[in-house]
Amino acid sequence: MINEQYKKMLEGKSIIRQLSEFATDRGRQIGYENVFDYSLGNPSVPVPEKFTEVMKELLETRSSMELHGYSPSLGIVSVKEKIADSLNRRFGMNYTGNHIFPTTGAAGAVAHALRCVTSAGDEVLTFAPYFPEYNLYVNMTGARLKVVPANTWNFQINFEKLEEMLTRQVAALLINTPNNPSGAVYSAETLKELSALLERKQKEYGHDIFLISDEPYREIVFDGVEAPYVSKFYDNTLSCYSYSKSLSLPGERIGYVAANPRCRDAELISAICGQISRGIGHNCPPSIIQLAVAEVVDETSDMAVYETNMNLLYDELTSLGFTCVKPGGTFYIFPKALEADEEAFCRKALAYDLVLVPSGSFGMPGYFRMAYCIDTEKVKRSLPALRRFVEENYQ
């Protein structure tokens, strides 16, 4: 019999998808270059050339049985070691390959990490504004997601609210820095305070509280901003990474869970993820992608365009009177809408071919998100439309 719970999930059509469909339809009418589509977080720069070269070399030089054969169920050992070495070199950690569990992107990583450290009925805390898919990842484990309200002036952690909500039922916190949708980067001070609070609560409650750190934007930080490595601050940290953004290959679904070597059962986390993976039929990421990415772990695509776009948008938005925290990274910006009903605001923007995402699904009404992973030339062309939209509707 069809599972009614999953079937019911189909009813809530994602607003981002609806917007994206609008953009595609409108593009057919007026040319997609004239639709200022700020809806989707699809990287807009090419993969590093070396990735393509390595892929071709693997196809030309390896025996196909070796290249395309089953990888070990916990991932290819040499790949895990290269990832560990890179993290150790860059962030002063001491991972071994055994602490790394390769996954299909950050989605796979976060979903595995959550299952690993929660049980049915547990609570997981995250922080507004947050990536809407967290609801699904958490709900499907049987745990419950609760959302800590934001400090709206800087999108760092609201510790007063956090302490209130950090009850004995909380098994894990799920953070995302640099943040989708706000672009905020947690400072070293924030992470120190968070760590101290979690240490204190672990003692008080007598059980572990894990920090699941979702970091697909770790490599996209802007001038003058430093993105501290979360796991350096708190032992019970599982870092969840994806190469989607840093290498511009979101379709290839490759990322990992990295268990802090000092966390509870550190040597078992990979193996536990492996058991979870067997049951849900996730399995390893594809072998050729594992092998190719391992050769470019220290590279990134040329992502300068994101900062250029951010500065153009930030300057225009603030000059138009928007309240807006300046992003420290990612390719998102999250200004306050000019009316309380952010859906009405975004609907009105469509008349100017501006596709903006209303903030409701990010757990925080009254704002909107712009994903500026598009050509700078298009960002520039969108600014007069943005100005007209504001002037004709809100002045």
Next chain:
Amino acid sequence: MINEQYKKMLEGKSIIRQLSEFATDRGRQIGYENVFDYSLGNPSVPVPEKFTEVMKELLETRSSMELHGYSPSLGIVSVKEKIADSLNRRFGMNYTGNHIFPTTGAAGAVAHALRCVTSAGDEVLTFAPYFPEYNLYVNMTGARLKVVPANTWNFQINFEKLEEMLTRQVAALLINTPNNPSGAVYSAETLKELSALLERKQKEYGHDIFLISDEPYREIVFDGVEAPYVSKFYDNTLSCYSYSKSLSLPGERIGYVAANPRCRDAELISAICGQISRGIGHNCPPSIIQLAVAEVVDETSDMAVYETNMNLLYDELTSLGFTCVKPGGTFYIFPKALEADEEAFCRKALAYDLVLVPSGSFGMPGYFRMAYCIDTEKVKRSLPALRRFVEENYQ
């Protein structure tokens, strides 16, 4: 807090893995070419050359943003259409792309199909001998797996036992033809009788009973045997496929769920799988692999070696007095052990560097499995060892 249920799963170390480790260790001592390793189902023939060519062409001709960008969450439309067309052409079905949900191999396919058509507390029936991973796929949905005993003289379905166990609690049957580990192929008669029984029980109970057909060995059938297409016989069928065996690329994790266009909610199955996928962080298979496989959907690797090996082994085993159903396909054979304790039997074989898998984990004690996806030359060299093993221990 670490999830104790998953942690506990680590205790039961897989016997296949232990055997495989023995084979590797022994290989270090005497050379792996002298270990007659029949433990693992890893294809031993190369991928079709065209697959490699298509991969290289994609890397050379497509823009990297297009090639490696996010695929739609339900899979790349053109890929799904090519898969549907191929199935329609070959099996007289009438799938559209919408009925196809690309997954990471058959594991992903079976796990999604199970979640799609069961709810917590439901029963799922499978048939001995069966692939041990079914336990995990079913358990993690909250449903319960029950095993229908085998007809040991031909490994077709034991309908008397099946009807007894097919209670109102059963939401789905999980079959695997051609079968791992027995090599048996369900005949058209078997499938007709199964379909008639399921139709009758659906009416009696007033609810759907889905047939989940796990078919990774569909393309590996031997001379004189026909593998009927299961979904032709019963409307409520979800076919689960993997290209791992037919294209020899198990490491690339690519397969699909194909929903019979006449099954309940046929137009929604893909979308429901998509929701499941979001929650467990499975997502699509990688875009480049989807695109490449779509160009070789009608091809297979040259798999003649499997039949050659099967005949060599079958002849030797029967001449040595083993009771053994002749496989109709796959690269497995499943003879009766020469003593009741199949683990003792397999342990004794190790002294002859014969790595055989005892049948306990396949839900049927007293047998052993040989995976003959190895070089024919090695199969030939193993025969004298097999003879010595039998003569010195059982004659």
